[in-house]
Amino acid sequence: MSRDAAIQAATRYLDEGGFVADLARRVAIPTESQNAERGSAMADYLEREMRATLEPLGFACQVHPNPNPKGWPFLVAIRREPGAKHTVFSYGHGDVVRGQDAQWRAGLSPWTVTQEGDRLYGRGTADNKGQHSVNIGALAAVLGVRGGRLGFNMVLVIETGEEIGSPGLQEFCAMHRKEWGCDLFLASDGPRLDPARPTLYCGARGALNFDMSVNYRQGAHHSGNWGGLLADPGITLAHAISSIVSPTGQIRIPEWVPAELPASVRAALADCAVSGGEDGPQIDTWWGEPGLTPAERVYGWCSFDVLAFKTGNPDMPVNAIPGQASAHCQIRFVVGTDYRQFLPALRRHLDRQGLGMVQVAQARAEIMDATRLDPEHPFVRWALQSVSRTTGVKPALLPNLGGSLPNDVFADTLGLPTVWVPHSYAACSQHAPNEHILLPVMRQGLAMMAGLFWDLGEGSPL
Template sequence: MTRAKAIAHAHDYFDTGRFRDDLSRLVAMPTESQNPDRAPVLGEYLETEMRPLLEGLGFTCRTLTHAKARGPFLYAERIEDPALPTIFGYGHGDVIRGLDAQWSEGLSPWTLTERGDRWYGRGVVDNKGQHVININGLKAVLETRGKLGFNAKYLIEMGEESGSPGLRELCQDHKELFAADVLIASDGPRLNAERPTIFLGSRGGVTFDLSINARDGGHHSGNWGGILSDPAIQLAHAIASIVSPTGQIRIHEWVPTELPAAVREALADCEIDGGPDGPTIDPDWGEPGLSPAEQVFGWCSFDVLAMKSGVPETPVNAVPPSAWARCQLRYVVGIDPNEVLPSLRRHLARQGFPMVDVRLSRDEIFHATRLDPEDRWVKWALASIASTTGKKPALLPNLGGSLPNDIFSDILGLRTIWVPHSYPGCSQHAPDEHLPVAIAREGLGMMAGLYWDLGESGRPAV
């Protein structure tokens, strides 16, 4: 009964092909939560795959529902001793739309395909592969020690890719049932493919629409151009007032007053690298004086996701009647999400664009969260991963993207530690989503080591 034996069990699960077989079966289930036709598959994923897997590890499972949710939730718990620490695990079995026709030749979102050192398929990293790695990390400890040495609770949802509707309400309704010491879960990417990573929260996200509706119908540009306002030009100028020509945000309510010292210290040795398929960083874009890592993980960013005016597919010689843009602010702790749109309206009015209509484009706002990098659980997790891998893990105060992490940190009151098993160039949410096999194998060993250490030492010392 040794730590090394547990890690060896986890690696054996990978080396014998069992992990690949399991993941292949899961990928074949088209659990697209954004597609109403796939609703039956969402429940099937939980009942035919996750429930048997967790019950085989001694978990007691129950299906939970909520009227707002896109699909059911599976809750599982294994309580060995109420006096022991309790971890809360989370994953989502739903995936973004497959985009079948856009995948490279010979690849399909619903078939696990191996090419070189990568496995391709929808969900291999977001998020089927990641929670299967973690659950089998628990299994490796049980195979070695016969017990976990701590209590474990697990929640798998089927609507994260649709904004996790119902998850917040479910956690409010079952706050006592879900009580635990810490969330240990996996989603999102590592800092880069080679470096194990921990992140402690996520940036928030507000998505909104800007629009100008000047009049009904277009009018001939030869007869009316120059005497009718052009909504596309007005909207372009309005958007340009929000940021500088190099992307620096000009609305002071949208940026933090400072980059905290603990955040700056954590990011000092972090280098963003999307791998050979990743984009080239534009060094002069964004907030001056910040490193790329500080820009993504410590600051806020504004982007225009889409724009439209007239009929782009078949342009005509007419002054367009309207213009529209979907925009997004990713923000960090310290920004009030309730002030994002009011401050934007005030800014546009000052800049002479009162005609721009500003509306939230989705009901769900992701809130920014960040566990203190100095927390004792963080130091414990970093030490465990370093011991397993022989590498210094990257510590990210928060993910650059957005997760429903505030539900766990604010509603359930949990410390939140995320250990991702992916990398920035994995093409999640895009065609050709893939998982580097080296990350999967290393992730299995890391999680077995992490769970082993928790069962040996209990709660980290103060």
């Protein structure tokens, strides 16, 4: 009975085909949370797949309805051991974005796991079925080597609405916080900093989506007869957007950025180089907040992007001045800013610019707030040491993920120190056709998680 034996058992799970077989079964369940007709798929994933996987590992499982009528159900799996001194909370989401079946490359399907070299293709392989499958596989390996014991308690929640903003998750966790009695959080989602380097992160940037629009009139009018006489909503909206950021992407609204980059964040990011691997885009080094490194810009600062812009008929332009224009925009924000002030600050800014005709409206009711555990927290230092011991390399430490996750529920509502260990990479085509994972990353992920779970059984890291 040893740590090395548990790690070897975890990697054998992949080497001997068990991991791919389990993941293929899970990917085949089309859990599209944006599709109202997928209720039976959600039930199948939680009841037929997750319950059937977790109960043989000693978890007591129960599927709970969502307290929010807009949300999908939750599976709660609880495993307690006599004498355990701490309780770990873990998380995964069984829902995926729409399959986009027709857009996948020839020979690929979103609902079939297909292996090509070191890649496994399929919807959910990276986000998030592959990642929580790694963690469950590592748990099983530790239990097998330790004779059916972990050495700690665990509460695992699998939700089915993360891709629609996790409606109801905050209320659900608040209802059960005392009952669960957890001490720390450990889970997996999102990409590594670099596919070749183990990565940990301590929180997530928040995300606020909003719409800007200009509505001058109904209908469009001939540009020869009315050009120069009618205000162009596309031009007005373009000026509004250009007033928010500089030509090189620097945000011009003070309330949208933190006052400073904390020293602990800067120190953690000092040896972090952003890379999407050989398929990733090249970084535009001239874009964003000046004076910051690429890692500091994406993990330590806020960003503003226009995700969609429409005026007239982009697919079939005609010689007519449109009456309306709209843009769907997003702010990714970090700790040190208050998203509740973002849209009021934008309204004041536009009014100062003489752009009162530009309308602003929040696009989504659910907001994932920014969170960040101090990189110097004892749990973070402990996790870094465990991963380094397993892999023999220094992991990258990100103060927070560049994307957004419901980590505010775990950090704020449950009050837990949060550490994430991602098993994907930035060029995995997450949310797009041809989503995939890398088998070497999965294999190393199984080893790392087995090491972490083994070490948790040796004593509390707090």
